[in-house]
Amino acid sequence: MNNGLDRDLAEAAATLPAAGPSPDALRRLAERAQDEGVLDVAYAQVDSPLGPLTVAATGRGVVRVAYPDRTLDSVLEVLSRDISPRVLEAPARLDPIRRELEEYFEGDRQSFTTKIDWALATGTFFRKVLQATARIGYGKVLTYAEVAARAGSPRAVRATGNGLGSNPMPVIVPCHRVVRTGGALGGYTGGIERKEFLLALEGR
Amino acid sequence: MALPPFQTLLDAHGAAVHRFLVAAVGPADADDCFQEACIAALRAYPELENARNLRAWLLKVAQNKAVDAHRARARRPVPVEHVPERPLNSVSEVPLNGQPLWGRVRELPEKQRMAVFLRSVADLSYADVARALDCSQDAARRNVHEGLKRLREEVHP
Numbered sequence: 587m588n589n590g591l592d593r594d595l596a597e598a599a600a601t602l603p604a605a606g607p608s609p610d611a612l613r614r615l616a617e618r619a620q621d622e623g624v625l626d627v628a629y630a631q632v633d634s635p636l637g638p639l640t641v642a643a644t645g646r647g648v649v650r651v652a653y654p655d656r657t658l659d660s661v662l663e664v665l666s667r668d669i670s671p672r673v674l675e676a677p678a679r680l681d682p683i684r685r686e687l688e689e690y691f692e693g694d695r696q697s698f699t700t701k702i703d704w705a706l707a708t709g710t711f712f713r714k715v716l717q718a719t720a721r722i723g724y725g726k727v728l729t730y731a732e733v734a735a736r737a738g739s740p741r742a743v744r745a746t747g748n749g750l751g752s753n754p755m756p757v758i759v760p761c762h763r764v765v766r767t768g769g770a771l772g773g774y775t776g777g778i779e780r781k782e783f784l785l786a787l788e789g790r
Numbered sequence: 791m792a793l794p795p796f797q798t799l800l801d802a803h804g805a806a807v808h809r810f811l812v813a814a815v816g817p818a819d820a821d822d823c824f825q826e827a828c829i830a831a832l833r834a835y836p837e838l839e840n841a842r843n844l845r846a847w848l849l850k851v852a853q854n855k856a857v858d859a860h861r862a863r864a865r866r867p868v869p870v871e872h873v874p875e876r877p878l879n880s881v882s883e884v885p886l887n888g889q890p891l892w893g894r895v896r897e898l899p900e901k902q903r904m905a906v907f908l909r910s911v912a913d914l915s916y917a918d919v920a921r922a923l924d925c926s927q928d929a930a931r932r933n934v935h936e937g938l939k940r941l942r943e944e945v946h947p
Contacts, residue, residue: 590942591938591941591942591945594891594945596910598813598891599813599910599911602809602812602813602911603808603809603817604805604809605805606804606806606807606808606809607804607805607821607824608821611825612800612804615824615829618825618829619828619829619832622829622833624829624832624833625832627795629797662795662797662798663794663795665795666795666796667792670836671792671794671795671796671835671836672796672832672836673798674796675797
């Protein structure tokens with residue numbers, strides 16, 4: 587049909603705003619979703635000297651910190667699949683952890699007070715390894731063997747290393763403080779340069 | 791198929807849903823309506839069984855909210871300086887985005903109105919218009935055609 591009305595409709599449609607809802611409308615949406623209990627996973631990008639981090643939190647606490655080597659889509663897909671598809675960008679909700687991370691990277695903070703949600707740490711041993719790692723103090727290091735022992739399985743050194751390699755919350759759960767027996771740094775989920783950076787930041 | 795993160799859905803289709811609402815309820819109410827639609831969609835999302843064609847699903851939720859807003863506005867008194875000779879009972883008399891045509895569309899009966907908006911603004915296929923309106927594909931096609939026919943008589947007699 588090529589007539590006046592079709593043209594009028596097309597012209598009228600062309601006057602509609604193309605940009606979609608304003609950033610302010612989206613911010614209010616995230617706040618309201620939170621208030622109504624229909625926002626299960628909030629995330630935001632947090633700038634850091636190691637690149638922009640994707641930080642996600644549930645109502646229980648921080649659940650994911652990802653380095654920029656992972657695409658945002660892949661990080662969100664895992665959160666959607668393993669926790670809930672009700673995932674929204676909600677920077678305001680991440681403000682407390684953003685502040686703590688900024689202070690940490692400026693050398694003004696030695697420990698994080700934000701709560702942790704261990705939902706992505708599935709498997710008893712994996713979770714014990716992460717929890718033992720979370721207790722290593724600022725500027726201290728332990729060996730993989732020591733962490734394995736603290737997690738209750740002194741001989742599971744390799745499994746400990748593998749587990750830390752898929753730490754869902756690097757920096758917050760300081761797997762950079764775990765090194766090889768003899769002093770070699772070992773691997774790191776965000777690449778060895780980042781591990782060196784974090785250990786240097788903490789004065790080692 | 792797994793459900794994508796809701797934010798991904800918003801990034802992909804949020805602008806189309808918003809445009810549809812600007813046309814269907816007007817720019818003044820579109821933001822509120824958009825928020826209502828997104829909250830309703832979030833509430834239902836985890837239980838959604840079919841992850842196919844989420845754009846049509848979102849528009850369906852939005853069109854329900856547009857119908858609610860339209861009915862609410864029809865009941866809402868319109869402030870005027872002088873009491874008119876006859877009551878302002880038609881929503882189309884509220885100015886709409888400087889686009890008199892949307893006002894005409896908004897005067898159509900509910901099913902025709904939504905069918906025309908979904909087809910011409912949201913660019914949905916007849917199958918998706920049918921899904922959004924919970925009717926058969928034939929009925930969707932009929933509603934669009936009846937609506938356009940009526941408009942044509944008014945706009946280009």
